[in-house]
Amino acid sequence: MTSDSSSEPHVTLNPRTTARRQQALDGRLVSAEGDLVSRRIFSDPEIYTQEREQIFARCWLFLGHESQIPEPGDFVTTFLGEDPVLLSRDRAGRLQAHLNSCSHRGMRVCRADMGNTHVFTCPYHGWKFGSDGRLQGQPGQKTNYANFDKDEWGLLPIRISTYAGLVFGTFDHDAESLENYLGDARFYLDAIFDRTPAGMELVGPHKWRARANWKLPADNQLGDVYHINVSHGALFKVGGGRYPSELDYQVNPHRGHGLAMRFPDAGAERRLLEPGHTEIDGGPPEDPELTAYMDDLYRRMVEHLGPVKARIKGTAMTVFPNLSILAGVQTLRIAHPRGATDLEMWSYAIVDADAPPSIKQKLIQRYTFQFGTAGILEQDDAENWQECTRSTRGAGAWQDVFNYQMGMGSEGVHAELPGSVSPGESEQNQRAFYREWSHRIEADRP
Amino acid sequence: MTDDIAQHHAVSQLLFHEARLVDERRFAEWLDLWTDDAEYVVPTRHNRLRSGDGEQWNVDDELDAFFHLQDEKFQMLLRTLRLSTGLGWAEDPPSRTRHIVSNVEVLDRSGDEFHVHSALLLWRSRLDDEHPELIAGGRYDTLRSTADGLKIARRKVILDATVLPLSNLTVPL
Numbered sequence: 313m314t315s316d317s318s319s320e321p322h323v324t325l326n327p328r329t330t331a332r333r334q335q336a337l338d339g340r341l342v343s344a345e346g347d348l349v350s351r352r353i354f355s356d357p358e359i360y361t362q363e364r365e366q367i368f369a370r371c372w373l374f375l376g377h378e379s380q381i382p383e384p385g386d387f388v389t390t391f392l393g394e395d396p397v398l399l400s401r402d403r404a405g406r407l408q409a410h411l412n413s414c415s416h417r418g419m420r421v422c423r424a425d426m427g428n429t430h431v432f433t434c435p436y437h438g439w440k441f442g443s444d445g446r447l448q449g450q451p452g453q454k455t456n457y458a459n460f461d462k463d464e465w466g467l468l469p470i471r472i473s474t475y476a477g478l479v480f481g482t483f484d485h486d487a488e489s490l491e492n493y494l495g496d497a498r499f500y501l502d503a504i505f506d507r508t509p510a511g512m513e514l515v516g517p518h519k520w521r522a523r524a525n526w527k528l529p530a531d532n533q534l535g536d537v538y539h540i541n542v543s544h545g546a547l548f549k550v551g552g553g554r555y556p557s558e559l560d561y562q563v564n565p566h567r568g569h570g571l572a573m574r575f576p577d578a579g580a581e582r583r584l585l586e587p588g589h590t591e592i593d594g595g596p597p598e599d600p601e602l603t604a605y606m607d608d609l610y611r612r613m614v615e616h617l618g619p620v621k622a623r624i625k626g627t628a629m630t631v632f633p634n635l636s637i638l639a640g641v642q643t644l645r646i647a648h649p650r651g652a653t654d655l656e657m658w659s660y661a662i663v664d665a666d667a668p669p670s671i672k673q674k675l676i677q678r679y680t681f682q683f684g685t686a687g688i689l690e691q692d693d694a695e696n697w698q699e700c701t702r703s704t705r706g707a708g709a710w711q712d713v714f715n716y717q718m719g720m721g722s723e724g725v726h727a728e729l730p731g732s733v734s735p736g737e738s739e740q741n742q743r744a745f746y747r748e749w750s751h752r753i754e755a756d757r758p
Numbered sequence: 759m760t761d762d763i764a765q766h767h768a769v770s771q772l773l774f775h776e777a778r779l780v781d782e783r784r785f786a787e788w789l790d791l792w793t794d795d796a797e798y799v800v801p802t803r804h805n806r807l808r809s810g811d812g813e814q815w816n817v818d819d820e821l822d823a824f825f826h827l828q829d830e831k832f833q834m835l836l837r838t839l840r841l842s843t844g845l846g847w848a849e850d851p852p853s854r855t856r857h858i859v860s861n862v863e864v865l866d867r868s869g870d871e872f873h874v875h876s877a878l879l880l881w882r883s884r885l886d887d888e889h890p891e892l893i894a895g896g897r898y899d900t901l902r903s904t905a906d907g908l909k910i911a912r913r914k915v916i917l918d919a920t921v922l923p924l925s926n927l928t929v930p931l
Contacts, residue, residue: 425920427807516824518802520922523889546846550839656921661824677828685826686800686927688840691848694925 333713342750346743347720348713351704354525359753360652366752367633368393372473372480372493374635374646375399375409379477379513379665385428385443390658391648392481397470398422399479402444403430407474409481410445410467421467441467476505477512495566496730497631500573503624504639507613510666514644515676517660518684524697525704526634526649527749529657532693533636533645534745535562535572535628537736538718543692560626560736562719563729568632568748570741574625575729605671609664620728630741632748637662641689642679653701659684716742762864769874769901770862772908777857780930785838788930792831793902793911800827800895800915800931821916826927841928849928856881857931870903871911878915878931882924891924893917895931 336343341350341359353359373392376399380388387400389412396412398421414421419436430443439450445467453460470481473490475498480490487493494501505512532539540555541548548554564570613622626640634647645659661676661684683690703709719738726733734740772791779788792798801821829837840846861877875898882891900912915931 422807423805424807425804429807516802518824518826518922519920520924520926522925524925543847546840546843549843549845550836676824680825680828681833685922685924688837691926691928692846695848698925 334711337713340750341754342746345720346745346747346750347715347717347739349716349746350710351712351714352710353749353753354527354701354704355652356710357652360649362753363649364393367749368395368649369483370487370752371484371633372482372487372490373633374631374644375470375472375479375481377477377512377514377644377660378407378474378479379511380426381407383428385430386426387422387424387428387443388426389422389424391656392470392483393649395483396420397481398432398445398467399472399481400443400445402442404444406444407472407479408444409470409472409479410441411470413467414439414441415447415465415467416450445469476501478505494569494631497565497569497571497629499621499730500563500565500571500624500627500629501631501637503613503617503621504627504629504637504662506617507622508609508616508664508666510664512662513665515661515663515672516684517645517658518680519656519658520685521650521654521656522694522698523654524694524701525653526647526655528697528700529645529647529655529693530630530632530634530636531742531745532697533628533638534570534630534741535560535736536742537562537572537628538739539696543696544689546692547688557736561726561729562734562736562738562741563726563731564723564741564744565731568745569630570744571627571629572736572741573627573629575623575726576625577623599674602671602674605667630745632745638683641682642675643683653705659690716746765867765872766862766864768908769864769872772901772910773859773862773874773876773899776910777859780857781855783841783852785841789831789834789838791910792834793904793909794831796831796834796910797912798827798829798834798930799825799913800917800927801825803917803920805920821914826917826922827915827931846928848926851885853885853929854883855929872901874899874901880929880931882929884925893919893922893924893931897931 333348336348337350341353375390375392375397376388381399381401384401384403384405387398390397390399397409398412399409402408412420412422414434414436416434416439417436419434421432421434421441431448432441437451440448442448447462447465449462453462470483471485471487472479472481474480475490475494491498537557537560540557559574560572561575562570562572610622628638630636637644642662643659644662645657648656648658650656661679663672663675680687682688716739719734719740722734722738723732723740724734732740776788776791802824804820841849844850858879859876861875863875865873865875875896878897879892879894884891895915895917898914898916899910901908902911
């Protein structure tokens with residue numbers, strides 16, 4: 313007779329828990345409504361390989377802003393996903409984007425972050441490329457290459473298109489137009505990047521690495537109003553008060569793009585018109601010069617944008633897949649993926665191009681205090697995204713889902729705002745984001 | 759010579775003491791080491807072309823353009839208060855840090871102020887993470903003799919990374 317010393321504890325497992333979550337997905341990674349999302353998509357290298365091909369090589373991705381390269385020969389280097397990109401202005405003043413990798417052996421042709429030149433010489437074998445990406449020549453071209461057509465051997469061109477000074481690029485030369493891709497997201501981008509005739513300029517960026525899946529910052533900056541009072545609780549404890557989330561709307565203007573914002577009535581409380589969260593976070597004391605500037609800016613915005621767009625305030629927005637803008641704190645950022653569980657954040661300050669230098673300096677300093685590498689708000693976000701990612705790595709977690717059910721059924725319309733509009737504390741935008749993700753990743757699944 | 763040794767000793771002791779206060783998370787005492795008009799900046803670094811068509815790269819311009827951190831005493835106070843709330847999740851549970859301060863060199867003295875360079879290596883171990891974070895930089899400090907002793911009036915930290923290998927910068931450098 314054998315004795316069985318093993319036993320299960322006498323607790324009643326909720327039989328609904330695991331089964332219900334799994335059944336709801338019905339073999340997919342994202343439920344039809346987008347309200348349940350498999351944790352697997354935040355850590356599975358195979359899914360990331362699919363994302364590289366079906367999202368990062370197909371979507372319109374943010375490359376830069378025209379203000380970064382105003383003069384012929386100006387260039388910046390950046391990335392489309394993990395592909396290095398050279399964004400330049402050629403001798404004719406046209407924007408150009410190419411794979412920053414020699415057409416001969418793949419060496420990164422330009423290893424500077426920015427600068428001005430019309431000649432990029434590959435350090436490996438000396439192939440020379442112009443600011444238009446064309447091959448100008450290489451050592452031994454006449455003597456060692458028979459029937460060589462140098463026009464065929466420029467850097468790999470990337471299709472580019474701009475909106476409100478923002479430069480987007482895609483490897484998909486058959487992709488729909490950028491205007492179609494953005495849809496009504498353009499309405500909200502206008503309120504940020506076209507708020508005065510002079511437009512905005514980018515300063516920076518801050519760059520840092522985090523061990524987090526790229527979708528977590530995108531998902532948060534789509535307008536996760538819900539997290540503010542908890543994740544950033546330290547700030548409210550120091551400054552007093554709380555974030556007035558009841559004043560926010562969440563808006564899903566088009567496909568996977570989404571934003572949260574405040575939309576005060578015309579002539580409403582002036583404090584809502586100020587940059588940042590200064591009214592609630594115990595930030596620097598009120599600055600008369602900045603207040604006067606913001607009051608004047610509002611007047612100019614009404615004149616330039618009309619009274620509706622001018623009232624859009626405090627926007628937190630993600631343009632699918634990985635461009636985010638926190639307009640209230642003057643920042644634009646892109647989460648470049650670095651594998652399934654790592655990202656490289658590039659976070660820029662955005663300021664009015666025609667603002668006086670002292671105002672630009674104050675806006676940048678405010679951004680730097682709140683967001684960016686050392687930002688007192690950004691710090692806690694990075695901790696969340698890393699730990700969320702870490703907890704999705706195990707096979708056990710892959711049986712589970714994330715819950716995006718908040719505010720289901722609260723979606724509606726607003727007479728003045730395009731898109732689906734819900735109260736701020738909603739996850740309609742996240743549901744739309746993951747439906748778009750699913751459309752691109754698992755369209756062929758049952 | 760004796761004055762130089764005493765001066766170097768005073769400067770080094772202040773910097774070593776400061777490092778220990780931060781590593782022991784005695785942030786209120788740390789803040790008291792700074793003058794009321796303190797400025798504390800950490801510029802971003804860039805990779806630039808060594809030479810381009812007419813490009814003149816001035817490293818001083820790079821170090822005075824855009825900052826990871828750009829604080830005056832008010833912002834420094836808010837940061838230390840944040841760390842004491844128990845709700846600043848990026849440092850709660852607290853990280854374990856070690857500030858290794860070395861290469862202390864008094865560059866010059868003008869009136870009651872010393873200009874000092876030191877090298878910093880910051881080690882941060884967060885939670886049970888298997889990857890401790892490590893960052894190095896040079897610090898240009900202005901130290902001032904005051905009635906309350908030697909204090910830090912200005913610090914510029916020249917980091918040796920363009921992409922910070924840190925998920926966030928939560929403790930003083």
